[in-house]
Amino acid sequence: MNDLRHLLALARPWRLRMALGIALSVVVILSNVTLLALSGWFIASMALAGVGALTLEFFTPAAAIRGLAVLRTFARYLERLVTHDATLRLLSVLRVWFYQRLEPLAPARLQGFRDGDVLARLRTDIDSLDNFYLRILAPAIAGMISSIAILCVLFWFSPGVAVIDGVMLLLAGVIVPLVVASRTRASGHAVTGLRASIQAASTDLIRGLGELQVAGAVARQSRHLSLLSQKLIAAQRQQAWIGASGSALSALAGQLGMFCAFILLVSAGHAGAIAGNDIVMLLFAVLASTEAVAALPTAFAALGVTREAARRIFSMAELTPAVVLPSRSATPASFDLTFAAVTMRYAPEQPVVLDSLSFRVAQGQCLALLGPSGAGKTTILNLIQGFWDCDQGDVLIGDTPVRALSDEVLRQSISVVGQKTYLFNASIRDNLRLVAPDADDGTLWQALSQAALAEEVRAFPQGLDTLVGELGARLSGGQARRISIARAFLSHAPIVLLDEPTEGLDAANTEMVLKALKELVKGKTTLLVTHQIQPLILADSRLVLEG
Ligand SMILES: Nc1ncnc2c1ncn2[C@@H]1O[C@H](COP(=O)(O)OP(=O)(O)O)[C@@H](O)[C@H]1O
Ligand SMILES: [Mg+2]
Structure with missing residues (x-):
């Protein structure tokens, strides 16, 4: 009752x-x-x-x-x-x-439920x-x-x-x-x-x-x-x-x-x-x-x-979110990324995933994270996005711990290009405007051309109005990846997280994606997770995690 x-x-x-x-x-x-x-x-x-x-x-x-x-x-x-x-x-x-x-339960607390x-x-x-x-x-x-x-x-x-x-x-x-x-x-x-x-x-x-x-x-x-x-x-x-x-x-x-x-x-x-x-x-x-x-x-x-x-x-x-972010916060003064003795496990009874990990990425630099599968690379990206919180230590953007930043500031500060890009069954224009609702077509075309996708979209009979299909079914994997890169250009977020950005792409697409990413990461603080060799050209330094 x-x-x-x-x-x-x-x-x-x-x-x-x-x-x-x-x-x-x-x-x-x-x-x-x-x-x-x-x-x-x-x-x-x-x-x-x-x-x-x-x-x-x-x-x-x-x-x-x-x-x-x-x-x-x-x-x-x-x-x-x-x-x-x-x-x-x-x-x-x-x-x-x-x-x-x-909303605040996603993604951490909803992973145990079927969609x-x-x-x-x-x-x-x-x-x-x-x-x-x-x-x-x-x-x-x-x-x-x-x-x-x-x-x-x-x-x-x-x-x-x-x-x-x-x-x-x-x-x-x-x-x-x-x-x-x-x-x-x-x-x-x-x-x-x-x-x-x-x-x-x-x-x-x-x-x-x-x-x-x-x-x-x-x-x-x-x-x-x-x-x-x-x-x-x-x-x-x-x-x-x-x-x-x-x-x-x-x-x-x-x-x-x-x-x-x-x-x-x-x-x-x-x-x-x-x-x-x-x-x-x-x-x-x-x-x-x-x-x-x-x-x-x-x-x-x-x-x-x-x-x-x-x-x-x-x-x-009544489930409590994994992280409760404040509803308002100031934007960090700078955008370097620091992990200060971060220890993390997903649940008390589960093993430690990150054990007192420390590193720093200076603003505008790109650090490549390497390591075997299960080493905790995606976990690091999850922590930076405020999806989970660490048990000990701090994840800092500038001088501010991530948990002290509001959801809005975090989302404006970070863009992600990952293996999976969620595309809505809507037009290319709407899928891009997700991150920049007020962008005009000129701006969208510019982002598409920065993402090396403009030519292909121009060749579609309906251009920006092309519907991408359920989960982007009408686009190739490489095209979908480049849409997410175009989104990252539109968002102007100062921090870029790349999670296996060329995984599963053929040589031609890999080349196009890397060309676009090279532009994207210029002047931005970047973490690059990859198993592959080619993306390493983006990195200024490397950090190898042990499994
Ligand atoms: N959402 C989760 N809940 C519980 N355990 C997880 C979760 N995500 C990852 N793990 C565990 O944490 C460890 C590191 O995973 P992950 O960060 O995805 O590694 P990587 O990206 O380096 O392959 C793995 O042992 C994995 O099983
Ligand atoms: Mg991973």
Whole structure:
């Protein structure tokens, strides 16, 4: 329940709207019950008046019936408007709130999660939370308030009927929904988990389709996916079954209540303790009062899903980032890079990756980092970018430790050209503007020509408007690498990190990339990680790490 309380705390800004929604629901339920009861009374009275057993002033009740019908419709409309508005507002803010919590977790804390799973939390799980206020909380509270009001009025007319109705409402509105909630807890848990697994497996299937095809494993992966779907369907079917059975039981309780009230009222009528038209009125009131709780059994069948979705969202949002950077900081006065006795391990139980490492790269110089795979070269680049923090020692830009720089200053100070360049499925122009949103085409062309890519882009029929495809599928590896170099030119960051910049490129591309990099690193503080010999022409000095 803690997670749901957490959700309510986030919803605080809309508590007035939410309360108004509940108040309107109460108006709807009460006007409906009154309408039905009054109509019953009115028809019975008219019949009695017709046989001369009663004189009736019928203008007032007829007007009241009309008024109640209008009130009910109007209140229902407003109630839908207000409750949906509050829910949608909450969901939109929740998504942004969650995204803002996720951002500082990347990349260090998110590496243990599958992409599809993160996506499922951001989309499906947050969507599931709409159930909470709209279908669970608001109807439960409105049902409770209305039930109490109905019982008070019934008690005034007939304590016996009030007791019968009270037992019925307790059964249909409290006991059955609670049983439904407890019986659907496990399947609700499963539904949420399976949805995330399906999303993760589909993401894998689509991303890795090429590899799966080559390995002849598409059918196996599809089978896996269809197995997950079948499990999901089974869990959802179970939920639907339990929810529907709960509804049926509630309805049955309502009918039984009606039946008992009928017997009681008829015997009271025989004894002359109550008039015929009042009997009809009370019976209709009992019948209508089931509406106050009718939706609860199926709503509570969704409680498990909602609760598990909330748990998944809050458990991720509560992770602490690997590094908490200040929100503001001054730009460092200079841009040399210093590692001062840096010791680092990724987790307390893992081995030391860097052991009291010290080195310095003067501003404008290029240091090549060499060493076997696993020696910690990428780790060094991660530390400089503020993705992780070291256990001992300091990583300094100028005189400032990286952990004292704001995210904004860090991103402006550093550009990275790595083995993998993430390209968005957008135009070349948009992919470049990522680092310089205001750059005009002239500036973009200049960066492309510095990155030795201008000629090729000019040869594309659509030039800068060429779409690069999903993950840059329509560009060669060398072209993608040069896009990231063009980005580095556009960003003007004084520190450049090169992580295997020519890895996987053919001779012609390697040559073009190196030519561009030579221009790029001029006057910039550069760290170059490489296994290859050719990039070493960029370096002023070398540091060999031991494995
Ligand atoms: N994100 C990570 N979480 C846990 N361990 C990691 C992580 N990244 C790297 N390591 C470990 O740290 C060591 C150094 O890795 P890395 O810096 O990538 O080496 P290099 O780039 O020199 O090949 C390796 O033993 C690797 O398994
Ligand atoms: Mg590496």
